[in-house]
Amino acid sequence: MSWVETSNGNRISRDAHITGSHKILLNGNVTVNASVTLNADVEIGKSTSGGTDSHIITIGKYSYLGKGCKIMPPILSIEQREDVAFEIHSPIRIGSYSIVGENCEISSVSIGNRVLIEKGCKIGNSSIIYDCCFIREGCIIPPKAVIPPFSEVSGVPGVDFVCTELSNSYRKLIEGEARERYLLG
């Protein structure tokens, strides 16, 4: 497996699927593993773009995207233009020191700093995950959900979905985990 390392320390697998790269901002020391999808080649709603040079996907420093995860800007609305439906998206922001596990699908508006998402999670359209959250393996976060800071979330809605408080101990632990993953791969 081969890697591209940028001047600000981002490590990007050559096997990642990246579209619209000029609209993607990686803030340094970000790891993008093989088979990761970063899809920034989408149409953005006028009200949500903060100017011409704003980014569609922004990822904070030391964040880590595991193999096969998909980062898709959330769908804001669907517009009909001469019988053709166009998806209008809004940008997606992932904070610093956040870890996205293998094969996750992320369509949030924003994911905070120091968020640990274990493998196989689906983070629903236009959801908001605040800082210091721990999303357990295989969890489904429903669309538009808001997960407050210091939450531990697991399960599937209607089956075993649970959102409880997370100890503040995890603030440093998740940051440390993200820094180490960057260094250890």
Next chain:
Amino acid sequence: MSKIYSNTQFICACTTSKLSSSDSLNARKYLFTENQSFPLHSLPKLYYCLSCRCIKCTACLTPKYESKFCPSCMIDHTGTSSVYCTKNCFDCPKCSSRLTITSKTIPPKSKQFKFSCTYCDFSYSTGIIDKPKSLLNILKSENEENNKEAEMFHQFQIKVKSTVSYNKLLSADVGPSGSSRKISPELLAKLTNLNLTNLTKKLSGSDNLTKIEKLENQIITIKPIAFDTNQDEEEANKRLNSEAIIPQQSSIHQHSYNHPFQTLPIPKTLRAKKSLLCDKCATVVIQPEPLPVSLKFPIKNNAVEVIPTVKVTSSSSSVISGIPNSVSIHLINPHNQKNSVKISTISQLPTQFFDNTSVSVNVTLPTASTVLLAPKSDSKKESILKSIPTSFLSEATQNSRTELMLRHGSSTDANTSYLEDSFDESFDTTVPIESSTSWSSVQMKFVVIGGAGENVDLKIPLHFALETSMDGQPFKLTYWSVVELGNFKIVTP
């Protein structure tokens, strides 16, 4: 080397102090030899009390509420008496996801509100609302109406269920399965006692006729099921479920928000921000800032900031019966001060720590069982790499490969001495292992006797006496932990 995923758990001081106040090492006599069960905690869930100088779990801490907020709209509700969000945040009664709310105007000036689940197919429309009223109050009054019916239907459901079980009981009395059965006089009496007429009478007092009709239909359809001799209770229930009136019996979690009659939107329960106080001396061990989105904690005595992380690695998944096998115990200092740690264990491993009754296990630690750990490093790349025990470095990145090469040159790891064949528990040699790093790896040896060809699941209790400094003052803590070594195949020499 994850500090989040750990195979080490800790015993809180509230478990050990009940047994011996002065020396928690004595606690082992009670804890580990009388097969006691005791709560184990992961390190991130523990705190420490600065004045009692012991670790604290949430069971021995008292909460003090600082503020409350809605976890959905994040609005501060501190100072109000409400337990629910009053700003139109509602959850789905079927799946607990967020509900979106739309309204339509019904001329001249009435309104109707519709709640739709963002995840499942649940939706709910309110009646037509003439006067301005909060959504919470609209639902409250609609809930009161529904409750009358719900109560009656619940009664009815209990009756049906009891009849089904009664029928089952009867059928057990009647000959072998397959033989024809006749309805006994008792059963007939039971049928009449179902008192269905009474229920219908009660319901006719309510003004919702369609629901009464529904219920009546249900009563009619249930009858043949309940008295079909080929149906057992489970099958009857299954049929009832397929009528979609009585929801599926399922997990406990689901039950909490899938109650048979809880079909109305559920107002969002507020979340509290709370401080935790030592239950002995009322010292605050943790205090959050009250603002909902604030991440700050003016006081945070998290155990994870002082107590070294314990990680275990073993080179093999098999052990040779009767011969010392070794595992490495890695201690990583999370504290920005020097940390000296004295480790001890129980040489004759109590039986509750392994799952194979045909073996016995002896454990020994190195002669120098006091480990000195340098303060934790800063967060520069190089410093972080240096703070990782060699066993956890990988070949996956250039950074890690470089660090590995540097270490092979110097051998930071080979700093433990080990006294062969000694299974003495008291290894008083207090010559500390000098370490310039914030971590140290100690070789622990164990001997499994017997059980060749079998497997054994091993856990080891470790006692730690920690000495460090806190705000310039010396700070000591003692505690027990239980380390999971994993599963080993026992082989003959």
